[in-house]
Amino acid sequence: MQIMISTIKSNRNIPEVVLKAAIHLFTEQGYFNTSVPDIVKKSGVSTGSIYHHFGDKTGIAKALFEMLVKRMENAFDDIERKHDSVQSRLRAVIEYLFQLTEEEPEVMTYMLFIKHKEIMPNMAPVCSSKPFTKMRQMVVDGMANGEIKTMDNMVAAASLFGGAFRLISLRLDGVLERPLMEYQDELWRCAWQSVQK
Amino acid sequence: MQIMISTIKSNRNIPEVVLKAAIHLFTEQGYFNTSVPDIVKKSGVSTGSIYHHFGDKTGIAKALFEMLVKRMENAFDDIERKHDSVQSRLRAVIEYLFQLTEEEPEVMTYMLFIKHKEIMPNMAPVCSSKPFTKMRQMVVDGMANGEIKTMDNMVAAASLFGGAFRLISLRLDGVLERPLMEYQDELWRCAWQSVQK
DNA sequence: GTCTATATCCAGATAGAC
DNA sequence: GTCTATCTGGATATAGAC
Incomplete structure (x- = not known):
C-alpha cells in the first residue's frame, strides 16, 4: 500500500466536512428546508467545491445515505x-x-x-x-x-x-x-x- | 337547526376539493415537491381562493392534519x-x-x-x-x-x-x-x- | 480542485378586478 | 369569495478565474 500523499497536502477532507454539516442540517430542519448556501455556511466549503464533489444537492443526500x-x-x-x-x-x-x-x-x-x-x-x-x-x-x-x-x-x-x-x-x-x-x-x-x- | 343555504348556492366545497387534491399530491410526491400551482391544477381552484381559505401553503397541511x-x-x-x-x-x-x-x-x-x-x-x-x-x-x-x-x-x-x-x-x-x-x-x-x- | 460571481428559474405570496 | 395577473426573493446550478 502506498501512502496517500493527496490527503496529506490538504488538511481537511472536503466530502467529510460537507457530509457532517449536511447530516446536521438535514435532520435538524429537513432536507428541503436546507439550502446549499446553508451547507456552505455551516461547512465552510464553497458552493463550487460542493457541486464539484457531489454533482447536485441530491448527491449529498445520496452519498450520506450510502455511507x-x-x-x-x-x-x-x-x-x-x-x-x-x-x-x-x-x-x-x-x-x-x-x-x-x-x-x-x-x-x-x-x-x-x-x-x-x-x-x-x-x-x-x-x-x-x-x-x-x-x-x-x-x-x-x-x-x-x-x-x-x-x-x-x-x-x-x-x-x-x-x-x-x-x-x-x-x-x-x-x-x-x-x-x-x-x-x-x-x-x-x-x-x-x-x-x- | 337551519338549512345551510350557503352550501346550496355553490355546487362544490372549495376547502374540501383543495384538501383532497393536496393529500394526494403531498403523499405521492411529498409536501416540498408540491407547489401551490400544482394544487391549483389538480383541484381546479384558483391561487387566490386557496390563499383566501388557507392563508398560506402550510395552512393547507395544517387543516388536513387536524381533520x-x-x-x-x-x-x-x-x-x-x-x-x-x-x-x-x-x-x-x-x-x-x-x-x-x-x-x-x-x-x-x-x-x-x-x-x-x-x-x-x-x-x-x-x-x-x-x-x-x-x-x-x-x-x-x-x-x-x-x-x-x-x-x-x-x-x-x-x-x-x-x-x-x-x-x-x-x-x-x-x-x-x-x-x-x-x-x-x-x-x-x-x-x-x-x-x- | 477550490473559489467568487452570477445566471436562471420558479416558488410563495399579493393586488385588485369582478 | 373567486378569479387572473403579477411581484419578489431566494433556490439550484454554472462560468470561469486562480
Missing part, C-alpha cells in the same frame, strides 16, 4: 460473526440500534425517518436495504432452527423489532426522557416472548 | 364505547388502523409518515397527539386492571403496537403484497402474548 447503510451493514456482519444463536444475534442488533440512537441520534434519524423517496424519487425504501433484509433473514433462520415459533416471516420480524423501532422513534421525538438502554431488557423479554410457542 | 387527527380520535372514542375489556379495545384499534391503511392509504401515510415538524416547525410530534395518547392510556388501564403484565408503560405500548406499525409501514412501502387483514390474527396473538405473565 450510513454500509456502516450499519458492517455492524450486522460483525454481530453475525460474534454470536451463534439467533436469539443473541437479534438481541445484539437491538442493542446496537439503541446505542446508535443514543450516541448519534442524527445518524438514526437520517436512516429511519428521512423520506428518501422524496429526495431521490426512484430509490427503494430503507426497509429494502441490505441491513434491513439481513435483520429479516436472521428471523427466518431462527424459525428454521426452531428458536422461533413457525409463522409468517414478516409477522415474526415485525413482532421482534416493532417494539424497538417504536421506542427509538419515541426517543428521537423527545417523548422518552430516559436513555433507551434502561428499557432494553424489559423490551427484549416482551419481544422474544411474542414469538415463543 | 384527520380529529377523525381518528372519534374512531377511538367509538371503540371505547363498543368494547369493555382492554384486550378487545386494543385489538379493535389495530383492526381499525389496518383497515384504514388498506382503504385510504394516503390518509395513513399522511398521518404517520409525513414529517410535520419540517412543515410546521413548532408542532408537537404525531405520537403526542390525542389518538396516540389515547392508545397509550388504554394500555395503562389494562395494566391497572390486571389484563396486562405490570411493566413500564412505554415498553408495554411499544410491544403491543410496534408490530402493527411495522406491518403498516411495510405495506405502505409496497414490501407486503397481501392486505394487512391476512396478517391480523397472527400479529395480534404475538402482540398480546408479549405482555402476558
Whole structure:
C-alpha cells in the first residue's frame, strides 16, 4: 500500500466536512428546508467545491445515505460473526440500534425517518436495504432452527423489532426522557416472548 | 337547526376539493415537491381562493392534519364505547388502523409518515397527539386492571403496537403484497402474548 | 480542485378586478 | 369569495478565474 500523499497536502477532507454539516442540517430542519448556501455556511466549503464533489444537492443526500447503510451493514456482519444463536444475534442488533440512537441520534434519524423517496424519487425504501433484509433473514433462520415459533416471516420480524423501532422513534421525538438502554431488557423479554410457542 | 343555504348556492366545497387534491399530491410526491400551482391544477381552484381559505401553503397541511387527527380520535372514542375489556379495545384499534391503511392509504401515510415538524416547525410530534395518547392510556388501564403484565408503560405500548406499525409501514412501502387483514390474527396473538405473565 | 460571481428559474405570496 | 395577473426573493446550478 502506498501512502496517500493527496490527503496529506490538504488538511481537511472536503466530502467529510460537507457530509457532517449536511447530516446536521438535514435532520435538524429537513432536507428541503436546507439550502446549499446553508451547507456552505455551516461547512465552510464553497458552493463550487460542493457541486464539484457531489454533482447536485441530491448527491449529498445520496452519498450520506450510502455511507450510513454500509456502516450499519458492517455492524450486522460483525454481530453475525460474534454470536451463534439467533436469539443473541437479534438481541445484539437491538442493542446496537439503541446505542446508535443514543450516541448519534442524527445518524438514526437520517436512516429511519428521512423520506428518501422524496429526495431521490426512484430509490427503494430503507426497509429494502441490505441491513434491513439481513435483520429479516436472521428471523427466518431462527424459525428454521426452531428458536422461533413457525409463522409468517414478516409477522415474526415485525413482532421482534416493532417494539424497538417504536421506542427509538419515541426517543428521537423527545417523548422518552430516559436513555433507551434502561428499557432494553424489559423490551427484549416482551419481544422474544411474542414469538415463543 | 337551519338549512345551510350557503352550501346550496355553490355546487362544490372549495376547502374540501383543495384538501383532497393536496393529500394526494403531498403523499405521492411529498409536501416540498408540491407547489401551490400544482394544487391549483389538480383541484381546479384558483391561487387566490386557496390563499383566501388557507392563508398560506402550510395552512393547507395544517387543516388536513387536524381533520384527520380529529377523525381518528372519534374512531377511538367509538371503540371505547363498543368494547369493555382492554384486550378487545386494543385489538379493535389495530383492526381499525389496518383497515384504514388498506382503504385510504394516503390518509395513513399522511398521518404517520409525513414529517410535520419540517412543515410546521413548532408542532408537537404525531405520537403526542390525542389518538396516540389515547392508545397509550388504554394500555395503562389494562395494566391497572390486571389484563396486562405490570411493566413500564412505554415498553408495554411499544410491544403491543410496534408490530402493527411495522406491518403498516411495510405495506405502505409496497414490501407486503397481501392486505394487512391476512396478517391480523397472527400479529395480534404475538402482540398480546408479549405482555402476558 | 477550490473559489467568487452570477445566471436562471420558479416558488410563495399579493393586488385588485369582478 | 373567486378569479387572473403579477411581484419578489431566494433556490439550484454554472462560468470561469486562480
